Amino acid sequence: MKHLIIGAGAAGITAAEQLRKLDPAASITVLDGEGEAAPYARMAIPYLLSNQIVEAGTHLRRDPDHYRTLRIDIEKGRAAAVDPVASLVRLVDGRVLPYDRLLIATGSVPSREKVAGIDLPGVHTCWTLADARAIIASLRPGTRVVQMGAGFVGCIIIQGLMSRGADLTVLIRSGRMVSRMMPPKASDMIAQWCAAKGVHVMGKTQTAKIEQDGNSLKVTLTTGEILPADIYLSVVGVKPGIDFLAGSGIAMQDGIVVDARMRTNLPGIYAAGDVAESCDCVTGKSQINAIQPNAVEQARIAALNMAGGAADFVGSLAINVLDTLGLVSCSFGQWQGVEGGAGVELVDEANYRYLSLQFGDDVLIGATSIGWTDHVGVLRGLIQTSTPLGVWKERLLADPTTFMAAYLATSQKAA
Amino acid sequence: MQKSLHIDANKCTGCLQCEMACSYENYGVFITAKSRIKIFDFENEGRKVPYTCTQCAEAWCLMACPVDAIRLDAVTGAKVVNEATCVGCKVCTIACPFGTINYVAATGKVQKCDLCDGDPACATACPTGAITYVDADWTGFDKMRAWAGKTDNATRASA
Structure with a gap:
């Protein structure tokens, strides 16, 4: 059996390892589109920026012989097209790789800002190790950085930029930081935190054009304001890396549509991770939850099925944890709440602490926190298991900080 | 036979010896806030519940x-x-x-919790037997693990 995996991120590597466990004789090839020393975790890049780790610290696995020992072939190259009729993948460099089972795990790619000057030198995004290297190479104390975007990536790299002495301006089109994982009040608190730490935060504006100005850049905003910059960082979100699948016949909406077994509409072809659009276990809707734990779980399920098993994915859950200049925030499930559902929001602006719990009938369906690091995992536990809260719902509405007690009382009666 | 921590909350007095032992074992100081095992105090019910990784x-x-x-x-x-x-x-x-x-x-x-390399300081420190380190099959963790199964994809068994 010839297994081919496109993508050497967390999903691709997890699937390869799982396949090896299940089938000692199979041929397993992982197509790695980046020419790095070893498969690595994008999750670790912020810590490389802040000089807390070296490049090897981003590698997915510690043992340099890991892939050789498991007889997983890491093939360098980018996929150009999938031919499902001939069961092969065509690479950009002209090579052709055949498969019996194919897993598409190409992850996300950064969205490209459509403004004049986006291809100028000095304009970067921050997604790959190569991006991080380029930023580090041009960043000195006092370097003027204009960053467009304050989503998850935009926020988590601020520490790295500031730790290297950047003079940082962050532009936010919506006016709200991490608007896709934080309620308005929580967004405001993160923005205040950044401003207090010396970041120039500019809401409700965006870049109109970028021009070269001698050795620097001139960034013109839609408001007409002009900002001088040494580096322009475009971090305006990500999208599934599925462009190469156009015309393949693989069904796609926002991402690649998969069933509970991570199968696409075409036989022998599976998808997992940030490219896969699957059922969300809270909303029941087909959506992409582009986060690490979902990626590895989907990869594990995909591999079980590729190896001839029958395993179902119960659905993904949107969970996020973000560190913005040392301020830790989390969001879980339907943190926005639902129409007619009860909810409670605790705001302590002076101490940068925030907690929001959102309920369905008798269960927790979503949560958001800032400044909480102890036992936050139980919020996931309560949401994902739809644990009936009984009397604890009212208690939590009165005092949401008692979520750990609620969890112990409702879920750990054995304790 | 692997062993695991067995917790009997009914025997816990809330003395925090376990938290102090954990802190000392891992950080060399008696600061309960650093402990990896936590005692939760249900004041209204007069109940203390030790809690850590299973x-x-x-x-x-x-x-x-x-x-x-x-x-x-x-x-x-x-x-x-x-x-x-x-x-x-x-x-x-x-x-x-x-x-x-x-x-x-x-x-x-x-x-x-890393089980202190097989000699958990919390269990040694507990004066009432609320925390013991015993053969894994014998512990009451089954219920907690059953709950873990609910969070899980219910497919591991068929894998």
């Missing part, structure tokens, strides 16, 4: 770690954080549905 088979933290910083100790069955490798991304802290792996801002790393 070293669950699902190993949510280990699976979620993007840089391979959490490893299985083959002897004790503990899931152990390698601090030198941990980058502090905290993904494990939201992936663990038990809330038993937590971020420590002072170190920039996460921490969890």
Whole structure:
């Protein structure tokens, strides 16, 4: 059996390892589109920026012989097209790789800002190790950085930029930081935190054009304001890396549509991770939850099925944890709440602490926190298991900080 | 036979010897806030509940770690954080549905119970037998693990 995996991120590597466990004789090839020393975790890049780790610290696995020992072939190259009729993948460099089972795990790619000057030198995004290297190479104390975007990536790299002495301006089109994982009040608190730490935060504006100005850049905003910059960082979100699948016949909406077994509409072809659009276990809707734990779980399920098993994915859950200049925030499930559902929001602006719990009938369906690091995992536990809260719902509405007690009382009666 | 921590909350007096022992074992100081085992105090019911990692088979933290910083100790069955490798991304802290792996801002790393290499200080320190270290099959952790199964994809058995 010839297994081919496109993508050497967390999903691709997890699937390869799982396949090896299940089938000692199979041929397993992982197509790695980046020419790095070893498969690595994008999750670790912020810590490389802040000089807390070296490049090897981003590698997915510690043992340099890991892939050789498991007889997983890491093939360098980018996929150009999938031919499902001939069961092969065509690479950009002209090579052709055949498969019996194919897993598409190409992850996300950064969205490209459509403004004049986006291809100028000095304009970067921050997604790959190569991006991080380029930023580090041009960043000195006092370097003027204009960053467009304050989503998850935009926020988590601020520490790295500031730790290297950047003079940082962050532009936010919506006016709200991490608007896709934080309620308005929580967004405001993160923005205040950044401003207090010396970041120039500019809401409700965006870049109109970028021009070269001698050795620097001139960034013109839609408001007409002009900002001088040494580096322009475009971090305006990500999208599934599925462009190469156009015309393949693989069904796609926002991402690649998969069933509970991570199968696409075409036989022998599976998808997992940030490219896969699957059922969300809270909303029941087909959506992409582009986060690490979902990626590895989907990869594990995909591999079980590729190896001839029958395993179902119960659905993904949107969970996020973000560190913005040392301020830790989390969001879980339907943190926005639902129409007619009860909810409670605790705001302590002076101490940068925030907690929001959102309920369905008798269960927790979503949560958001800032400044909480102890036992936050139980919020996931309560949401994902739809644990009936009984009397604890009212208690939590009165005092949401008692979520750990609620969890112990409702879920750990054995304790 | 692997052993695991057995917790009998009915025997807990809330003396916090376990928290102090855990803190001392791992950090050389008696600061209960640093402890990896926590006593929860249900004041209205007069009940104290010791709580820490069950070293669950699902190993949510280990699976979620993007840089391979959490490893299985083959002897004790503990899931152990390698601090030198941990980058502090905290993904494990939201992936663990038990809330038993937590971020420590002072170190920039996460921490969890590692069973003290097979000689857990909390169990040794507990004066009432509320925390014991016994053969895994014998413990009452089955119920907690059953709950872990609910969080899980119910497919592991068929795999």
